[in-house]
Amino acid sequence: EADIYQTPRYLVIGTGKKITLECSQTMGHDKMYWYQQDPGMELHLIHYSYGVNSTEKGDLSSESTVSRIRTEHFPLTLESARPSHTSQYLCASSAHRDSGNTIYFGEGSWLTVV
Amino acid sequence: GEDVEQSLFLSVREGDSSVINCTYTDSSSTYLYWYKQEPGAGLQLLTYIFSNMDMKQDQRLTVLLNKKDKHLSLRIADTQTGDSAIYFCAESIRGYSTLTFGKGTMLLVSP
Numbered sequence: 001e002a003d004i005y006q007t008p009r010y011l012v013i014g015t016g017k018k019i020t021l022e023c024s025q026t027m028g029h030d031k032m033y034w035y036q037q038d039p040g041m042e043l044h045l046i047h048y049s050y051g052v053n054s055t056e057k058g059d060l061s062s063e064s065t066v067s068r069i070r071t072e073h074f075p076l077t078l079e080s081a082r083p084s085h086t087s088q089y090l091c092a093s094s095a096h097r098d099s100g101n102t103i104y105f106g107e108g109s110w111l112t113v114v
Numbered sequence: 115g116e117d118v119e120q121s122l123f124l125s126v127r128e129g130d131s132s133v134i135n136c137t138y139t140d141s142s143s144t145y146l147y148w149y150k151q152e153p154g155a156g157l158q159l160l161t162y163i164f165s166n167m168d169m170k171q172d173q174r175l176t177v178l179l180n181k182k183d184k185h186l187s188l189r190i191a192d193t194q195t196g197d198s199a200i201y202f203c204a205e206s207i208r209g210y211s212t213l214t215f216g217k218g219t220m221l222l223v224s225p
Binding site for chain 1: 145147149154155156157158159162200202204206212213215217218220
């Protein structure tokens with residue numbers, strides 16, 4: 001069972017507001033990820049991290065930023081939210097083990113920008 | 115480049131078997147995964163298979179891997195209404211730090 005937590009689960013904010021989505025994992029995983037999920041289901045990797053002080057951009061360009069100051073914490077920030085940022089954001093983590101690079105997901109944060 | 119393809123939708127009746135198919139293009143895949151996503155939730159790991167295996171069974175789930183055709187399938191026996199969800203196929207490629215996901219198959223189980 002994965003121990004990865006996201007807050008808030010649901011959020012409605014106004015255009016231009018700054019928002020930080022929190023993600024924490026208690027499994028000691030080195031790698032962490034942020035995915036954005038379309039209403040049509042497809043997952044898009046927007047950021048990932050190999051470990052502390054490491055951040056990389058994913059396949060889909062995003063106006064969000066991330067930081068990795070502690071192993072267990074990988075927050076995602078939108079400096080100025082827009083309606084196009086309305087989506088579900090999924091945080092995940094992994095460690096290379098016998099099952100390969102198995103990724104474990106949080107429950108997701110639903111963001112609506114009005 | 116890597117690409118994972120799945121059919122978008124499958125509808126079955128309760129008690130029947132469901133088979134969800136997936137094809138991938140990268141022959142250097144090491145592990146292949148099936149994830150389940152229920153409405154409003156994150157992705158839950160269902161099962162995975164190492165690329166040198168042909169089959170893996172776990173209770174009602176059977177994973178079949180045809181490495182020659184780069185085809186992966188997930189069979190759910192005695193499908194229940196609680197199995198209704200979106201199922202994602204994913205591959206792990208040697209040297210890549212992330213998984214490549216398919217677009218998901220929505221399984222609808224009717225009573």
